[in-house]
Amino acid sequence: MFSLHAFARGAAVAAALSAAMLTAAVFAQDMRPFTDDTGRTVDIPAAPLRIVSLHDLVITVPLLELGVTPIGSHGRTTADGVPFIRSSEVLTGVDFDNSDIAFVGNLPADVEAVAALEPDLILTTPWQSAPLEQLEAIAPTLVLDDSLHQDMGMHEVLADITGTQSRLATLKTRYDGQIAQIKRLIDTNTISVNVIQGVDGQVLSWHTYGALGKVLRDAGFRFPERVDAIPEGDYATMSAEELPALDADFLFATYRTDTLETPDDARKALETVMPGYCDYLHACRENQMIVIPREEASAASYYGLGVLSYMVVANISGRTFVPMPR
Amino acid sequence: MSMVSEKGHIILRTSRQGLALRLPVWGMAASALLVCGLVLLFAASMVIGSYDIDLPTLLATLSGETVSKSIDNVVWQFRMPRALVAMLVGAMMACSGAALQNVTGNSLADPSLVGISQGAALTVVSAIVVFPGLSPDVRPLLAFVGALCVASLVQALSAGQRGPSPVRFILIGIGLSAFISSLTSAMLTYGNIDRVMSALAWLAGGVNAATWRDVFILSSWSIVLLAVLLLLSRSMAALRMGEATAIGLGAEVRLVRLGLVAIGVGLAAVSTAIVGPIGFVGLVAPHAARRLAHTGPALHLVLTALCGAFLVAAADLIGRAAFAPIQLPAGLLTALLGVPIFIALLRRSARAQY
Numbered sequence: 001m002f003s004l005h006a007f008a009r010g011a012a013v014a015a016a017l018s019a020a021m022l023t024a025a026v027f028a029q030d031m032r033p034f035t036d037d038t039g040r041t042v043d044i045p046a047a048p049l050r051i052v053s054l055h056d057l058v059i060t061v062p063l064l065e066l067g068v069t070p071i072g073s074h075g076r077t078t079a080d081g082v083p084f085i086r087s088s089e090v091l092t093g094v095d096f097d098n099s100d101i102a103f104v105g106n107l108p109a110d111v112e113a114v115a116a117l118e119p120d121l122i123l124t125t126p127w128q129s130a131p132l133e134q135l136e137a138i139a140p141t142l143v144l145d146d147s148l149h150q151d152m153g154m155h156e157v158l159a160d161i162t163g164t165q166s167r168l169a170t171l172k173t174r175y176d177g178q179i180a181q182i183k184r185l186i187d188t189n190t191i192s193v194n195v196i197q198g199v200d201g202q203v204l205s206w207h208t209y210g211a212l213g214k215v216l217r218d219a220g221f222r223f224p225e226r227v228d229a230i231p232e233g234d235y236a237t238m239s240a241e242e243l244p245a246l247d248a249d250f251l252f253a254t255y256r257t258d259t260l261e262t263p264d265d266a267r268k269a270l271e272t273v274m275p276g277y278c279d280y281l282h283a284c285r286e287n288q289m290i291v292i293p294r295e296e297a298s299a300a301s302y303y304g305l306g307v308l309s310y311m312v313v314a315n316i317s318g319r320t321f322v323p324m325p326r
Numbered sequence: 327m328s329m330v331s332e333k334g335h336i337i338l339r340t341s342r343q344g345l346a347l348r349l350p351v352w353g354m355a356a357s358a359l360l361v362c363g364l365v366l367l368f369a370a371s372m373v374i375g376s377y378d379i380d381l382p383t384l385l386a387t388l389s390g391e392t393v394s395k396s397i398d399n400v401v402w403q404f405r406m407p408r409a410l411v412a413m414l415v416g417a418m419m420a421c422s423g424a425a426l427q428n429v430t431g432n433s434l435a436d437p438s439l440v441g442i443s444q445g446a447a448l449t450v451v452s453a454i455v456v457f458p459g460l461s462p463d464v465r466p467l468l469a470f471v472g473a474l475c476v477a478s479l480v481q482a483l484s485a486g487q488r489g490p491s492p493v494r495f496i497l498i499g500i501g502l503s504a505f506i507s508s509l510t511s512a513m514l515t516y517g518n519i520d521r522v523m524s525a526l527a528w529l530a531g532g533v534n535a536a537t538w539r540d541v542f543i544l545s546s547w548s549i550v551l552l553a554v555l556l557l558l559s560r561s562m563a564a565l566r567m568g569e570a571t572a573i574g575l576g577a578e579v580r581l582v583r584l585g586l587v588a589i590g591v592g593l594a595a596v597s598t599a600i601v602g603p604i605g606f607v608g609l610v611a612p613h614a615a616r617r618l619a620h621t622g623p624a625l626h627l628v629l630t631a632l633c634g635a636f637l638v639a640a641a642d643l644i645g646r647a648a649f650a651p652i653q654l655p656a657g658l659l660t661a662l663l664g665v666p667i668f669i670a671l672l673r674r675s676a677r678a679q680y
Contacts, residue, residue, distance in 0.1 A: 077652065103651060108527065108534050110651030111404055112376035115396050129527030131535040137399045 029120065034161065037145035038126075044140045045120050047163055052117055052139075054109050054124035056085040057299055058146040060101075062155050064092040065171065065302055066164040072102040072117045074109050074128065076258070086258055087295040091303050105130075114138055123161070146300070150233045151214060154300055171302040178309035179218050185317040188220040192248040192324060194227055195297075198269030199237075205246050206235040210298035212252060215308045224248055240274035243281060249324050250316060251283035254294035263291035286322040290315050353621035353629065360618075360632035364413065367639050371409035372401065374643065376650045403537075411536035411600065412642040412656060413635040414544040416607055418597040420634020421555055423608020424615075424627055425590035428562045429583050430495050434671055436609035437473070437594035440499025443603040444506040445476030446595045447529060451510050454525040455517035466543065469599035473591045476502060481587070532655035533601050533642050540600050547596045552631065555589050558582055559624040566623070604657040606664020607634050613671065637663070 030046040052072040053059040060073040075083045075096060083103040089095045096103050104113040108129040114122065115138045122141040124130065135141040142161070146154055159168040182188065193216050195209035207230040208217055217223075226245040230236045238246070255266040270277045278284040292311060296304040331337075336354070338347040372384060377400045383393050387401045419437065426435040426442075437443045449472030453460050480502055484495040510529075514522050561582040564572035572579050594608065614637075615629035638656055641663075645654035 081649070081652075105651035105653055108532070108653055110376050110646070110653055111534075112400055113651040115400055115404075116377045118396060127523050129523065129535075131537075133537060134399075134404060134535070137403050138396065 034142060036142040037148050038143045040143070042140050042142055044142065044161065048121040048161070050118065050120045051162070052104060052114050052119040052122045054104070054114075054122065054128040054130060054135075055146075057087055058125055058127075058154060059123050059144065059158070060085050061088050061091055061299060061301055062158050063162070064088065064094050066155065066159055066162060067167050068158075068162045068164060069094070069099065070101055070123075071119060072104045072114060074106060075103050076106055084258070087299045087301070090257070090293075090295050091299055091301045111135065111138065121161075123158075147233060150208070152300055152302070152305075155302070175302055175305050175309075178306055179215070182215075182219040182309055182312055182317075185313055186219070189222060191250065191316065192222040192224060193250045193252065194224055194246055194248040195252040195254070196246050196270070197254060198266070198271075198273040201272050202237050202239060203243060203246065203270070203273045204235055204237055205230065207232050209252075209254075211301060211304040212254075212292075212297040212308050215305055215312060219309075219312065222248075240277075243274055243277060247281050247324060248283055249288060249321065251281060251289040252297070253289060253291045254297045255291065257293045257295055266291045282322075282324045288321055350619065350621050350625065353619040353625045356618040357625070357628055357632060360629065360636060363636055364632065364639070367636060367643065368409050368413070371412075371639065371643050372405055374647045375400065375405060376647075407538050407541050408533055408536040408642065408646075409639060410541045411544060412533045412639040414541065414548055415533065415597040415601050415604060416611070416634035416636065416638030417552070417631035418544065418548050418593040418634070419604060419607035419638070420611030420615075420630045421552060421627060422590045422593035422597075423634075424612040424630045425555060425586045425593070426608065427612055428565060428623070429586040429590065431565075432495055433613070434496050434609065434668070435499075436606060436668075437590065437598075438603055438605035438607075439503065439609060439668070440480055440496065441476045441503035441506055442473045442480075442591060442594050443598050443605070444503045444510070445472040445474075446470070446598040447603050448472055448506050448510050448513075450599055451513055451525045451529065455513050455521045458518075458521050458524075465599040466547070466596045470592060470595040473595040473598070474588075476506065477587055477591045529602050532645070532653070532657065533638075534646070534653060534655075536601070544597065544600060547592070551589050551592050551596075552627075554585065555593075556624055556627060558585055558589070559622070559627055562586070562623040602655075602657065604638060605661045606668065607637055607660055609671070610660075610664050610667050611637060613667070 029049075031043045032046050033041050034044045035041045051063065051068065051070040053063060053070045054074045056073055056075050060070060060075075063070055073085055073096075075085050077083050083096050085095050085101070094101070102113070102117055104110055104117070107127075108131075111130055111134045114130070114135065119139045122135050122139050124132070124135060124141060124143055126143060126145050132141060132143065144154065144157060149157055155168055155171070159165045195206060195212055195216075197204045205227050206213055207227060208214060224246055226236075226242065253266040253270065255261040255263055274280060278289075281289070283289045290311075292308075296307045332348075334351055336349045336351055338349065339345070372388070373379070373381065377396070379387070379397055379400065383397060384401065386393050387397050392398055422442075423436045426437065426440070427433055446469035449468040450465050453465065453468055480495065480499045483502075484498045514525060517525070561572070561577045561579075564575045564577040565579070565582060567575075569579055572582075597604070611634035612626070612630045614633045615626055618629055618633070619625075621629065637660060641656040641659035645656050645659050648654070
């Protein structure tokens with residue numbers, strides 16, 4: 001006769017066997033110690049096969065560029081509740097709807113959804129609010145702090161973790177070629193540039209604004225003194241009074257495409273900082289302000305760097321422009 | 327022991343009639359129903375989740391068998407402490423509201439409405455943002471100090487020449503709460519982004535990070551504080567009839583008031599320190615308990631605790647499972663339920679006063 005107890009035992013044995021096989025596969029891997037950005041030394045698989053990423057833009061996108069597809073990722077949702085990997089569609093072409101990457105939630109990520117994927121490595125950031133204690137109970141977990149890895153440093157760390165250094169070397173070679181192209185076509189050290197953004201009535205400027213900032217600095221452009229004074233890796237929030245100090249020969253502003261913003265939204269945000277802002281900025285008055293999507297401009301992505309390199313070439317090389325009076 | 331049935335009550339007497347207990351039948355039935363509801367909710371919390379665990383596997387795991395390390399983790403480390411913390415926090419917040427409503431004679435008093443939770447939140451957020459190295463163990467103490475300061479300030483400011491006014495108490499509480507929230511916002515605006523994210527996750531009022539350590543802390547505090555609150559329940563009954571009558575009946579009014587404020591603040595502060603501010607539970611649960619059964623203060627406190635436990639545990643289960651893997655904080659769902667109830671109560675209170 002069927003008994004619940006016998007059924008429970010049968011199911012338990014079957015589950016135990018499959019779990020044991022999976023666990024054996026995990027433990028069969030070579031392990032190595034890795035010290036993460038919180039100073040914790042964690043034994044991780046030498047060649048992780050089932051990675052869950054808990055930050056889409058900072059970890060998932062670089063992993064995809066390195067040729068590693070995580071089994072699960074943190075993501076955002078549209079107003080209709082459709083999950084997406086921020087910036088990934090335009091930077092890598094990979095998203096939840098066209099890959100086997102499972103959506104594991106946003107902030108906090110769903111730890112049960114992470115556990116259900118049976119990962120052999122979890123990569124998280126200090127920004128993610130899923131408790132580290134619970135993640136560690138699932139699989140070896142590394143906390144990677146992107147603020148400590150400027151200048152595409154996350155790619156370096158992730159290449160080390162996933163053993164994809166040769167792929168990274170190829171990406172770097174391509175980028176070096178793109179920068180050389182800019183330097184060949186533009187006398188960069190005589191031209192000043194800056195990236196500004198209006199937020200809640202104040203203007204923000206970064207020492208180096210993501211990928212765009214990196215391209216501009218690597219290419220050798222000059223920045224306003226006020227921007228050079230901002231510590232590396234940091235940004236400053238300023239009032240409208242400081243707008244002239246942020247002016248340059250060419251100005252860049254950005255808008256979000258994942259929320260369906262347009263260049264007008266970037267201009268409106270600056271208008272909120274200072275009505276008639278364009279009259280106070282040389283670059284804007286002379287039609288030398290370039291407004292581009294924030295995804296490519298801010299993401300730590302080699303594809304983004306390439307796109308930005310050609311954007312700079314297309315907008316600044318081989319044209320006449322009005323230099324800012326010095 | 328003998329049992330006598332009286333209209334709507336059961337009276338239990340010891341053999342020599344040295345001790346007699348008069349229990350309202352409907353109140354006892356409501357308590358039993360709520361306990362059954364809580365047991366069912368706890369069972370649902372064990373079964374439902376993003377990690378698919380069938381019933382036989384769950385039963386095997388609960389009986390101590392290790393089916394897999396992952397399932398052990400999900401059941402023992404994620405789901406069980408989370409469900410228990412939600413219930414404990416709900417009971418504590420609810421009883422905090424009941425104590426504050428009794429001592430102020432104001433049916434709108436709620437720790438999250440009159441700034442007590444915000445006071446606790448400000449001190450904890452300050453600790454997270456300004457002193458990130460500070461151990462989380464000191465959070466309950468910091469939260470208690472913050473909550474007590476705000477409670478004292480609201481009491482002092484609302485005590486006019488003609489004595490305390492319930493509406494003035496609420497309005498001053500709401501004003502002070504807004505002021506404290508703006509200080510917390512300033513702290514969040516200018517703090518280091520990662521510390522701010524940590525503080526924001528805590529401020530959302532979720533129990534997703536619950537651990538067995540939290541279960542231990544909450545249960546230890548609730549045993550002490552709820553026991554004292556139950557001891558004060560006879561004096562609470564006297565206070566319901568007004569201060570003069572309570573004094574006439576021999577109640578130590580000043581001492582009881584002080585005790586009720588300290589316990590109300592303590593319950594709100596400890597639970598806020600562990601899971602962040604979860605609003606409106608202290609407002610909704612005492613009213614729900616009163617609607618379920620008209621009882622004496624002791625049984626009302628029990629019903630209130632059970633209602634609060636049910637409310638937060640249900641909010642947490644819905645928040646983690648309804649849109650999984652998107653996780654909604656329990657505080658968001660209790661606020662969605664609490665705001666319309668608060669508005670209805672405020673309108674009724676205003677009609678009664680004018």
